[in-house]
Amino acid sequence: MTSARKSKGGRSRDARGDRGIPEATVARLPVYLRALTSLSDSEVSTASSEDLATAAGVNSAKLRKDLSYLGTYGTRGVGYDVNYLRYQIAREIGLTQDWSVVIVGIGNLGHALANYSGFASRGFQVAALLDSDPARVGDRVGDLQISSLDDLDSIVRDHTVAIGVIATPAGAAQEVCDRLVAAGVSSILNFAPAVLAVPGHVDVRKVDLSIELQILAYHEQRKAQGLIGLGELEAGAV
Template identity: 85%
Template sequence: MTSARSRKSGRARDERPERGIPEATVARLPVYLRALTTLSDSDVATASSEDLATAAGVNSAKLRKDLSYLGTYGTRGVGYDVNYLRYQIAREIGLTQDWSVVIVGIGNLGHALANYSGFASRGFQVAALFDVDPERVGEVVGDLKISALADLEVIVRESAVAIGVIATPAGAAQGVCDQLVEAGVSSILNFAPAVLTVPGHVDVRKVDLSIELQILAYHEQRKAHGFGALEAGAL
């Protein structure tokens, strides 16, 4: 409250700072949130941008600039109130509400995701699990029964599911994706090693385990190849 009067650029209807937060910043907010939670659990009441930056593994100037997009929640000469800032970031991300997610494809990875406690603790409730294999339908994973893909649309609509997680093999991914979109899901987290095509209003994020390893391998190869240590110091 008592929001700042210090805005310089006097454009009209420029009241809300939360107009456009850069994508790179959005990706870091969850990291800050986690750092704040850790600090809060250690009964730290206030933290400077330096402290926070260290805890989050980033540079302090970047952290301050990121936070400045949300508003002015710090106090000069003091730092940030840990719990207050935590709440503000959570609100900005949208974690003051609960989100329902469904997981499609209950193989090895789907199993792990269904049992992952980190989702529930951050406000993501797994509403249903799906698999194509009729053998698997009815099987209990975690505290949910696996449903048939045919029931996807009904369940998604009834539970107002906005986020779908795809953990199928690559070949099935696009089909499942289409079904999810058809059912009204507008955000998709894709673990399948496949490129998904979606309508413009749908967001897709991709997590690809073997790509990460390949990127590491590239750098590893370079290190081993005799560059680096030698050539770097030379000139």
């Protein structure tokens, strides 16, 4: 049995204070942040990894390892100072500064996003709402007015927008994406059910509502099948 531990000579490790945090950990930091905020609101000043893990819905060992990538912010025998850790995580994610975002496509979903309070409370300022439909331009949503897509360049420049949200129909997504990238946006959150092609320096995250339902449906179907007949009926030939 060849022990796979032999590949040690690389530069991949943290030999040089590499601030690289694993993707999986980055995705959980906002969850920890929320748990800490909740504890802080309850006037809890110190929490153990076990407490935090419970509040965040994860395993405590995983939480400790995640936090260890940020630095040594806990105290053995005691736990973590809630407010201190909260600040450290916020700083690591980049929430100690404000971010301007634009939302493109002000249909049903765009409306909901524009009114979503969870953005502002975490330092995300909606700089503008954009739509290509002239009939919508000028409408008020919340305390913003819908702008024309043609104003994208100047808006991005004036507000230093780094993040764009796409909430258009699938057919328009790629073109909107291209225009966002051309205007200087380098992170995109895509709600349109389409695969986006972007240059290498641009990050894209995708949220697809119907895909989530389909994944649930798959598991639901399996549960139901298990009840009917335990034997897996061979579905080889059709």
